[in-house]
Amino acid sequence: MSSADESSISASDEPPQGDPSVRDALMSAARRSAVGHVAPGETPTAGALLAAMGGIRGLVESILPGLSFLVIFTLTQQLVVSVVAPVIVAVGFVAVRLISRTPVSSALVGVLGVALSAGLALITGRAEDNFLLGFVINGAFLTAIVISLIARRPLVGVIATLLVPEANDWREDKAKFYVALIATLVWAGMFALRLAIELPLYFAEATQALATMKLLLGVPLYAGVLWVTWLLMRAAYGRRASD
Numbered sequence: 300m301s302s303a304d305e306s307s308i309s310a311s312d313e314p315p316q317g318d319p320s321v322r323d324a325l326m327s328a329a330r331r332s333a334v335g336h337v338a339p340g341e342t343p344t345a346g347a348l349l350a351a352m353g354g355i356r357g358l359v360e361s362i363l364p365g366l367s368f369l370v371i372f373t374l375t376q377q378l379v380v381s382v383v384a385p386v387i388v389a390v391g392f393v394a395v396r397l398i399s400r401t402p403v404s405s406a407l408v409g410v411l412g413v414a415l416s417a418g419l420a421l422i423t424g425r426a427e428d429n430f431l432l433g434f435v436i437n438g439a440f441l442t443a444i445v446i447s448l449i450a451r452r453p454l455v456g457v458i459a460t461l462l463v464p465e466a467n468d469w470r471e472d473k474a475k476f477y478v479a480l481i482a483t484l485v486w487a488g489m490f491a492l493r494l495a496i497e498l499p500l501y502f503a504e505a506t507q508a509l510a511t512m513k514l515l516l517g518v519p520l521y522a523g524v525l526w527v528t529w530l531l532m533r534a535a536y537g538r539r540a541s542d
Contacts, residue, residue, distance in 0.1 A: 347529075348522065348525060348526055348529070351525060352518070352521070352522060352525070353405065357405070358518060360389075360392045360405070360406060360409055361409075361517065361518050362514065362517070362518055363388055364385035364386075364388050364389050364409070364413050365385065365510065365513055365514050365517065366514060367384045367385050367388050368381050368382065368384065368385050368429065368510055369507065369510040369511060369514065371384050372426060372506060372507065372510065373507055378420060378421070378424065378425075378426050379421065381426060381429075382416070382417035382420045382421060382426070382429050383417060385413050385417065386410070386413050386414050386417050388413075389406070389409050389410040389413045389414075390410055392406045392409065392410075393406045393407060393410055412432060415432050416429045416430065416431070416432045416433070417429065419431050419432065425504075426506045427500075427501050427504055427505075427506045427509060430497065430501060430509055430510075430513060433493075433497075433513065434494065434497070434498065434501070437490045437493050437494055438490075438494065440486075440490050441487060441490040441491055441494070444483055444486055444487045444490070445487065447483065448480075448483060448484075448487070451470075452470070453476075453479040453480045453482070453483035453484075454483050454486070455479045455482040455483045455486065455528065455532075456469045456470070456475070456476065456479030456480075456483070459479065459532065478531045478532060481531055482527075482528045482531045482532065485524055485527055485528060485531075486524060486528070489520055489521070489524045492516065492520070493516045493520075496512055496516065497509055497512055497513065497516070500512060
């Protein structure tokens with residue numbers, strides 16, 4: 300995963316009522332988030348899940364840079380070519396989007412992430428440092444989720460409030476609250492699992508194993524968590540809609 304960062308989200312139960320531009324910005328950020336692709340009450344389908352992950356192109360753009368690093372490093376054991384190749388691949392995705400006149404924002408974010416990761420590895424001369432940025436991102440998301448849980452405002456519920464006006468009663472409605480709580484815990488589990496498995500491999504300098512686990516715990520795990528979130532949200536919001 301995937302994955303994109305961080306604008307602050309109000310801790311209130313309703314979208315902010317002040318400056319409309321601030322409210323619109325928060326709602327736009329929520330829609331772009333992972334949970335923003337999960338419409339409360341909507342029936343999940345394989346096609347909808349694929350679309351939420353950016354379609355076939357989005358999957359390829361998410362997987363291919365990391366896969367190219369793994370393959371090239373395994374074959375050559377050479378740092379420079381192994382970290383530069385994914386940057387070239389990511390730039391190629393931007394070029395394809397420009398030529399086809401499709402939105403490039405996600406591809407540009409991908410280039411930035413891959414380039415920063417490559418830069419860190421080249422500066423330190425350690426191939427495993429290609430994954431440092433991913434640790435920071437996963438740690439940041441996990442921290443934000445833990446803070447939301449401590450504040451008793453599970454992040455999934457906050458995002459649902461920004462997306463769906465009728466969801467603003469989620470803290471009073473026990474069913475919705477517990478669904479939001481469980482869904483938020485599922486996301487926390489994903490980020491925690493990634494760190495728990497990948498950090499020991501990083502410190503062991505097991506670069507190929509780390510690259511492999513990065514791929515396995517990336518798009519496949521993200522897809523599973525998104526699907527579970529979708530089912531949980533439908534269980535609460537779909538039920539209310541049918542009452």
